[in-house]
Amino acid sequence: MSGPPGSLECPVCGLRHLAVGLAPGEKARCTRCETVLARGRRLGPEAPFVFALSGLILAVPACLLPFISAGKFGDQRVSLLFTGVGALWDNGMRALSMLVLFCGGVVPVGLLLALAVLLAPAWRDPSGIRRRELTRLATFLERWSIPEVQVLAVLVALFKLGKLVEVRIGPGFWCYCGMTLLLLLALRGFEISHLPGGKANPAADAPP
Amino acid sequence: MKRRFLPAPASGNATAAALSVAAALMLIPANLLPVLSTETTGENRDDTIFSGAMQLWQHNLAPIAIIVFAASIAIPVAKLVGLTWLLLATRRGPARRPLVLTRIYNLLDGIGRWSMLDVFLAAFLTGLIEFGEFATVRARAGIVAFAAAVILTVLATEAFDPRTIWNSQPDNRPTPTTP
Numbered sequence: 163m164s165g166p167p168g169s170l171e172c173p174v175c176g177l178r179h180l181a182v183g184l185a186p187g188e189k190a191r192c193t194r195c196e197t198v199l200a201r202g203r204r205l206g207p208e209a210p211f212v213f214a215l216s217g218l219i220l221a222v223p224a225c226l227l228p229f230i231s232a233g234k235f236g237d238q239r240v241s242l243l244f245t246g247v248g249a250l251w252d253n254g255m256r257a258l259s260m261l262v263l264f265c266g267g268v269v270p271v272g273l274l275l276a277l278a279v280l281l282a283p284a285w286r287d288p289s290g291i292r293r294r295e296l297t298r299l300a301t302f303l304e305r306w307s308i309p310e311v312q313v314l315a316v317l318v319a320l321f322k323l324g325k326l327v328e329v330r331i332g333p334g335f336w337c338y339c340g341m342t343l344l345l346l347l348a349l350r351g352f353e354i355s356h357l358p359g360g361k362a363n364p365a366a367d368a369p370p
Numbered sequence: 371m372k373r374r375f376l377p378a379p380a381s382g383n384a385t386a387a388a389l390s391v392a393a394a395l396m397l398i399p400a401n402l403l404p405v406l407s408t409e410t411t412g413e414n415r416d417d418t419i420f421s422g423a424m425q426l427w428q429h430n431l432a433p434i435a436i437i438v439f440a441a442s443i444a445i446p447v448a449k450l451v452g453l454t455w456l457l458l459a460t461r462r463g464p465a466r467r468p469l470v471l472t473r474i475y476n477l478l479d480g481i482g483r484w485s486m487l488d489v490f491l492a493a494f495l496t497g498l499i500e501f502g503e504f505a506t507v508r509a510r511a512g513i514v515a516f517a518a519a520v521i522l523t524v525l526a527t528e529a530f531d532p533r534t535i536w537n538s539q540p541d542n543r544p545t546p547t548t549p
Contacts, residue, residue, distance in 0.1 A: 174472055175536040195472040195536065230494075234501040246490075246497030250509055253496065258514055261521075262493040265486060305528070308483045314437070315490035321434045322426060322495070326410065326505055329498075 172197055173355055203351055210352035211281035217274045217344035220337045225267070228332030230316065232323070243267060243334060266312040270345055273303040277348050304349065309342040383457055386530035390453045393522035397446060400519050403512030406492055410505050418512060419443060419488060441487040442516070449485075449523045452478045453530065460534040471535045478527050485520040489513060 169178045175195040184190055184202030191198055203209070224243060231240045244267060250259035276296055279285060287293045316335060323329055404416035417425065419442045426435035452474050459465040492509040499507040 174475065174532045175468075176533045177536075195469065195532075197472065197476060230498060232498050232501075234504050237501055237504070239498065239500065241494075241498040246493035246495075249497035249500070250493050253509060255509060255514055258489070258509070258517055259493070261517055262490060266490060305524070308486055311483055311486045312490045312494075314441075314484075315487050316494055318434055318438060318487065319491055319494050319498075321431050322491075323499070324429065324431075326408075327499060327501070 170199055172199060200353055201350075205351060208281075208283065210348045211278065211283065213344045213348035213351065214274050214277040214281060217341045217348060218271070218278055220341040220344065221271045221274065224334055224338035224341050227334035227337060229334040229338070230320075230332055231330045233328040233330075234326075240332070243338060265306055265308050269303050269307045270309040270341070273300060273307045274341070274345055274348070276300040276303060277352070281348075281352065301355070307345070309338065309345065313339055313342055383460065383530050383534060386453065386526050387457050389522050389526035389529055390450060390457065393446075393519050393526055394450050396515050396519035396522060397450070400512055400516035401443075403515060404510040405488065405512035405516060406495065407508050407510055408499075408506075409503070409508075411503065416510065419516065422488075438487065438491075441484045445481050445485045446519060446523060449478050449482055449527065453523070453526055456530060456535070460537075465535050468535045472532065475527075475530070475532050475535070482520070482524050482527055485523070486517075489517045489520070 170181050171178050172192040172195060174197040175192060177192055177194045179190075179193065179199065182190070184200060186202045186204045188202040189198050190200040226242070228240045229243050229245070231238060233239070244263065247259045247263045247267075250256075250262065276299055280293065280296055280300065320329055320331070401419055404418055406417045406422060408415045408417070423435050423439040423442065426432075426438060456471055456475060456478075459471055465471050492513045495507040496509045499505050
């Protein structure tokens, strides 16, 4: 299903539209099913790349620094981002631990990396094949990347623990929150689906 | 074409229907079995998803209880009800009121991820609270069934082809986008 150049296909209903320029903050909706197809950028064209790169930098301390520390009767326990993954693994719930590892850590970082490469101003890919493959990967990763849910889960846990133990938020958690915010900002300022090979641009599925 | 994680079914939305049924079945053990056990000095407690949310409510944490209830019970059920509606409406040819169905589809697609809240919560608490006999939290079998149910609902939404809502609807030519 290939459309003429400069056309966008609604990923929900399949109607083809001619791509037009948008003013900052303006939304383009499908004329048939009203799904939002694109948003006019409020920031410069390189902002999503900067967000993705900054998110990647924050991912390093988010993984290495203390996430949350808990104390009970003088005994202190420091938890890192992936401590829960190890505990579930030891508990015999290996598939579940891999799910948590992927959705909360590997996939968001992989998505930031894919976005940073796709958006890098210096990246050249004359044939477009690698760009298409990377777009497909980013489309898949976007669905399974849920660091914002992990942030909410930690906040709920802090309330839930209440009087059971004394908890202290560590720098790793703040870095993780920053990484999550930057990932969401990068995705907000840039539509993966519009790249060749993305959902709204399947015209590029055809071999070059 | 909509890009899929799963191969396209031979006809219609058969894969989406099968995954929805599997998710509905998985929600039964997910809600009946304990998801978390808490051992503190002199007290052992097993919590299901519902009793965990109720415990928050009883501890005067109503807003948190509502978040947990919405993510863990309301969203998975709403997703299954919505998917069933979409599947029934598109069973024979073009659907009536396609705009309403499209909005439901977009909503289901957006909210599904928040159901993973309880899975992350269980993993986080299991890793953090290990103080031997003073306080220990462990994930239990229910959380595995719950995670399976959430994944199955996400895959079911992905397997559902929203174009079936609009098939045979008029106006399939390129038109300029309207802001």
